[in-house]
Amino acid sequence: MIQRIHLEILQALAEKGTLGEAANALFLTQSALSHSIKKLEDQLNTTLWEKQGRGLRLTPSGEHLLQVSHTVLPQLAQAEAVLRALGEGRRGKLRIGMECHPCYEWLLTVVQPYLQRWPDVDLDVVQRFRFNGLEALEQHQIDVLITSDPVLKEPLVHVPVLQYELRLVVGNTHALAERTTVSASALSTEHLITFPVARERLDVFTQFLLPRGVEPRQHQEIEAMDIMIQLVAARRGVCTLPDWLAERYQAQYPIQHLRLGDAGVFKTLYLVYREADSGLAYLADFVRAGAISEAVKSQS
The missing domain is CATH 3.40.190.10 (Periplasmic binding protein-like II)
Structure with missing residues (x-):
């Protein structure tokens, strides 16, 4: 039957590319590794790999068992840790x-x-x-x-x-900086900067803009938060952050943060x-x- 070593062998082969390197990674001899897989193939009446030039190629059965290993091995490792x-x-x-x-x-x-x-x-x-x-x-x-x-x-x-309010962050000299709240329609002319996350998981879209049928003039994704804040401070765009994080950056950069709509957008x-x-x-x-x-x- 399928044992942990069989899954480890397939993962090692997929990662290393050759039987010799896979055997070295598992501290096995090539013959022991091959014998273990051959015994499993005989039991299951299937072939897990076949020769391709100097290397080996996983068959559909081998590919399936490799995918199983990606789920089972972490579960076994976690069980051992527990x-x-x-x-x-x-x-x-x-x-x-x-x-x-x-x-x-x-x-x-x-x-x-x-x-x-x-x-x-x-x-x-x-x-x-x-x-x-x-x-x-x-x-x-x-x-x-x-x-x-x-x-x-x-x-x-x-x-x-942590309970927080999502706030719009703008530069101190931005036209919106004097306001305490901002409407969705006001963002239709703005360059909105967000983290690289799908729209359906961005609260500024799902809970503020899209329900009101509003699209920003431009949407840019930035992964580095410090760069995002510097762009906002330089009036190169606006972004949204949790209130506690916006307040922290406000002590370091010339920015203001506003409520999204009269009711605000609150998250946990x-x-x-x-x-x-x-x-x-x-x-x-x-x-x-x-x-x-x-x-x-x-x-x-």
């Missing part, structure tokens, strides 16, 4: 995924004291803004998702950690994790620290 953490009490690895740029700024406010409390817990941050965080969480590729777009789905737990940042992992002390402490940070902010 068992080790449970066995050792304070050891483990916390993998945090983020779906938004401001998520990273929030994380910086809580991560340092957390690392001091848990010196034996490794921390890994997946900061990819076009990935499917919910899928990564369900497939055990991450342990905690930081998102402002929760999908209330069992058996996932959603903990609110969530930590999402698998309910089955609730017993992990180091994960529970990270979530609790995030919730406490919001409680302190609300009282200040």
